[in-house]
Amino acid sequence: MKHRPVPARRDQFVQFLELTTRWSDNDAYGHINNVVYYAFFDAAVNQILIEAGVLDPVTSPIIGMVVETTCTHFASLKYPQRVEVGVSVEAIGRSSVRYKLAAFGAGEPAAAAQALYTHVYVDRATQKPVPIPEDVRAVLMRLQPA
Amino acid sequence: MKHRPVPARRDQFVQFLELTTRWSDNDAYGHINNVVYYAFFDAAVNQILIEAGVLDPVTSPIIGMVVETTCTHFASLKYPQRVEVGVSVEAIGRSSVRYKLAAFGAGEPAAAAQALYTHVYVDRATQKPVPIPEDVRAVLMRLQPA
Amino acid sequence: MKHRPVPARRDQFVQFLELTTRWSDNDAYGHINNVVYYAFFDAAVNQILIEAGVLDPVTSPIIGMVVETTCTHFASLKYPQRVEVGVSVEAIGRSSVRYKLAAFGAGEPAAAAQALYTHVYVDRATQKPVPIPEDVRAVLMRLQPA
Amino acid sequence: MKHRPVPARRDQFVQFLELTTRWSDNDAYGHINNVVYYAFFDAAVNQILIEAGVLDPVTSPIIGMVVETTCTHFASLKYPQRVEVGVSVEAIGRSSVRYKLAAFGAGEPAAAAQALYTHVYVDRATQKPVPIPEDVRAVLMRLQPA
Numbered sequence: 001m002k003h004r005p006v007p008a009r010r011d012q013f014v015q016f017l018e019l020t021t022r023w024s025d026n027d028a029y030g031h032i033n034n035v036v037y038y039a040f041f042d043a044a045v046n047q048i049l050i051e052a053g054v055l056d057p058v059t060s061p062i063i064g065m066v067v068e069t070t071c072t073h074f075a076s077l078k079y080p081q082r083v084e085v086g087v088s089v090e091a092i093g094r095s096s097v098r099y100k101l102a103a104f105g106a107g108e109p110a111a112a113a114q115a116l117y118t119h120v121y122v123d124r125a126t127q128k129p130v131p132i133p134e135d136v137r138a139v140l141m142r143l144q145p146a
Numbered sequence: 147m148k149h150r151p152v153p154a155r156r157d158q159f160v161q162f163l164e165l166t167t168r169w170s171d172n173d174a175y176g177h178i179n180n181v182v183y184y185a186f187f188d189a190a191v192n193q194i195l196i197e198a199g200v201l202d203p204v205t206s207p208i209i210g211m212v213v214e215t216t217c218t219h220f221a222s223l224k225y226p227q228r229v230e231v232g233v234s235v236e237a238i239g240r241s242s243v244r245y246k247l248a249a250f251g252a253g254e255p256a257a258a259a260q261a262l263y264t265h266v267y268v269d270r271a272t273q274k275p276v277p278i279p280e281d282v283r284a285v286l287m288r289l290q291p292a
Numbered sequence: 293m294k295h296r297p298v299p300a301r302r303d304q305f306v307q308f309l310e311l312t313t314r315w316s317d318n319d320a321y322g323h324i325n326n327v328v329y330y331a332f333f334d335a336a337v338n339q340i341l342i343e344a345g346v347l348d349p350v351t352s353p354i355i356g357m358v359v360e361t362t363c364t365h366f367a368s369l370k371y372p373q374r375v376e377v378g379v380s381v382e383a384i385g386r387s388s389v390r391y392k393l394a395a396f397g398a399g400e401p402a403a404a405a406q407a408l409y410t411h412v413y414v415d416r417a418t419q420k421p422v423p424i425p426e427d428v429r430a431v432l433m434r435l436q437p438a
Numbered sequence: 439m440k441h442r443p444v445p446a447r448r449d450q451f452v453q454f455l456e457l458t459t460r461w462s463d464n465d466a467y468g469h470i471n472n473v474v475y476y477a478f479f480d481a482a483v484n485q486i487l488i489e490a491g492v493l494d495p496v497t498s499p500i501i502g503m504v505v506e507t508t509c510t511h512f513a514s515l516k517y518p519q520r521v522e523v524g525v526s527v528e529a530i531g532r533s534s535v536r537y538k539l540a541a542f543g544a545g546e547p548a549a550a551a552q553a554l555y556t557h558v559y560v561d562r563a564t565q566k567p568v569p570i571p572e573d574v575r576a577v578l579m580r581l582q583p584a
Contacts, residue, residue, distance in 0.1 A: 019458045022477050024328075024477050024481070026495060027316060028203035038181040040460075042460065043459070043518070047518040057461075057468060065222075066219060067150075068150075068219065069515075079485075165314075168331050168332075169334040169471070172349060172463045173464065179462055185315070186314075190370075192315045196372055316458075321562070322494070327477045349466035349467070350466060358511060359511050361472060372464065
């Protein structure tokens, strides 16, 4: 019904994380359910921020809230296959950042699914948008493709 | 970074399903995680098809595979709140159908989150696209707004 | 390998909560995955505490941590079936409470699965056991069978 | 309220699988939710069977159905920590097998949580118990501690 994007290649991503899959990821059709890919992407983005030391999910006073996501599927993956998630940052604004993400079957050159994922940074207490903290911004800038 | 859609109202949807939420839906920020909304939408679409008698997840030889989804978030919901999912069909092609969906806090007039969700019908064995079965198409047509 | 309990009947439970199921609850065998029953039980117990006003998941300084659960399965349920969870309290100690729980297919007299579920109350900051707060204890006592 | 087991040590398990954690595994208390441990155990047991070539989730005519599980928790783990699941087989009957499982924080000597997990083998079509297939039994026997 509209022009479909083409599967992303690995060289479009700055960082990769390897994730394991679970029995419960396969749905009644025997493949990883479409919803699970968003869990992969959520896992990858936040792991990078936490391991970089710029996010503590329990205490950080400024946090990224997801305001928009989209995912396009090209091929099926299935448990117990390992998944590699490619991460890059496509655009950084004052309060928001848009990631480009993709899930690859381990060792595969083309994405099985790819996504855009937008965080808006908010004050944890008021939920109002605030500027992206400088330490977070520095991490995000390193995730931009050359 | 781009024009944001406005929250959908209830009159944009043809059918509503009430879903309950779970402790595990709330993430470390105390709200329903963005990923869970896609599980709501998957639950709503397939429930309609199964209850209409046009889908058996275990035996149907032709099944809908999700090829693209997108979700925009406007407000937070949280367990143990009940959620109402509005469902309508926006476009029907030869092999594919695009749903418009939204999650409302119980009794709320404006969507907390709204989505587009595209199924392509495929042969279960070959995974190749096939025309939407006639009985499915009849159900989909009843989900189109007047 | 050991004596199996018999399925619980509805009259063994003090309170019931109705939960909806999701596409993602069915696993590759087409039935609700065993793990999901624990999510039902977690949802039911905490919903009762939250709706009674004795638990706020984000702010309560004393919280129940799960230290032991067990579930026995007698029959399969499957999405999009509704599930009714029976809840009663079997034992209340100084710091801990053991719930008896069961999942019934909507309208069914015998449990499809039943569980024991033990919370130990801890100080949220130190994670050390503390006495069950009095307001929580009052709710728990009302969940004991006559 | 009853005698608590002690945390298992690594030498009690025959095989280990490393699993990654996800943002959605942490609940509102900032730790991996108790339910998720059962997803880890389900993932580990079935991965061993699938990778040994004795289980195809979509086509195997004889499958293991979970009839009883129990899990005891000793310590909290949290995303994005890696988890190592220890697997051994404790008892093999004619139709059923009971696994002993534990989740360790990566590199930790003592289990954060440990479980018993019983599969009964059934005919996929009739759901009636049948003898454990010989190829499965051979895999299970190799998982028994020396």
